[in-house]
Amino acid sequence: MKLYVNCITSGAELRNDIKTLIPEMNLRRRMSRVVKSGVAAGIESLLAFGDRSPIDAVVTATGLGCVADSEKFLDALIANEERMLNPTPFIQSTFNTVGAQIALLRGLHCYNTTYAHRWTSFENALVDAALRLGAGLSQAVLIGAFDETTPSVEKILQRLRVAPQGRWGESAVFFVLTAEAFDTxxxxxxxIRIPADDTAPGGGFTTQGDSEGAEGRDSRETAPEGAVPAGTADGRRTETEARQDCRAGEPGPRTGPETDDGGQSGRIREVYASQxxxxxxxxxxxEAFRLAIAANAGRRIVLYNDFPGGKASAIELTCM
Structure with missing residues (x-):
């Protein structure tokens, strides 16, 4: 079955004033940066979708959760010797804070869960929503992914060789997923394909969805792993080049033949998230999902999550 993406919203590019999205001043003041950004993006997506279909599930994804509030609580715990602690940072440090705040503000008394699976958190949230929609348990699902960074977290991740020097980012992206197409x-x-074996990125994929778009897929899945495009010393393009490619609709490195025919032949253009x-x-x-949809209107694409260094997942899309 097809699943339709509606009203995709970025917390960094809100169309409405945050004061209209979160009217209560004291609530906004207590929110950390990522909570405020995520809640605002989620509510804006809901407002844009309107009453086309009832929202009966909220599924969010995050890798590290609300890091700044976690740090704030732990710092106070040490400084105050475990006495007279402000409960707000603790309450807002949990992984499900953003999804819970959206539900409270919009009165959504429904299924609400958060996935924290590092690099594939977003994909697991998508699979959960797809299963609910496919089983008829939900008509419309609000999906969001968010993460933030702080100087201390970035240093730790760099020492663990997870984060590249000076390039660890953050974002908040929300949209409504439905089994029915709307004007939005x-x-x-x-x-949605995720490797069945986490120890072998790019290996066999488990599949959620139909078999549409199978033509031209074998060349991608059997191509050698580790191929990198020309560019910098480690094979990656500069951030400026990547942005230029995205604006031009260039999907970056490919493991299969060039398929840019505007989608007329039914073949799928390959897009690598890191590009x-x-x-x-x-x-x-x-965030790559949002950018790829905007840059490939009218095309069929497969978006590979290559941020971990290999193909962690593949999402096949028909952009409208």
Whole structure:
């Protein structure tokens, strides 16, 4: 079955004033940066979708959760010797804070869960929503992915060789996923593929979705891993080049033949998340997802999550 993406919204590019999205001043003041950005993006997406279909599930994804509030609480815990602690940072440090705040503000008394699976958090949230829609348990699902960074977290991740020097990013992206197409639909998801074996990135994929778009797929899945495009010393393009490519609709490196025919032949254009201009972080694939849809209107694409260094997942889309 196809799943339709509606009203995709970025917390960094809100169309409405945040004061109209989160009217209560004291609530806004207590929110950390990522909570405020995520909640605002989620509410704006809901407002844009309107009453076309009832929202009966909220599924969010994050790699590290609300890092700044976690740090604030732990710092106070040490400084105050575990006495007279402000409960607000603790309450807002949990991974499900953003999804819960959206539900409270919009009165959504429904299924609400958060996935924290590092690099594939977003994909697991998509699969959960797809299963609910496919089983008829939900008509419309609000999906979001968010992550933030702080100087201390970036240093730790660099020491662990997870974050590249000075390039660890953050974002908040939300949209409404439905099984029915609406006038707000910007893309249709036809497949979600995640490696069955986490120890072998780019290996066998488990599939959620139909078999539409199978033509031309074998060349991608059997291509050698580790191929990198020309560019910098490690094979990656500069951030400026990536942004230029994204604006031009250039999908970056490919493991199969060039298929840019405007989607007329039914073949699928390959897009690598690391080449869309999104700065790497655990849920950067959601930002790459948003950018890829905007840059490939009218095309069928497969978006690879290559931020971990291999193909962590593949999402097949028909952009509208």
């Amino acid at each position: 639909s910007v893309a249709a998801i036809t497949q 869309t201009g999104a700065a790497p972080h655990f849920t950067a694939i959601a």
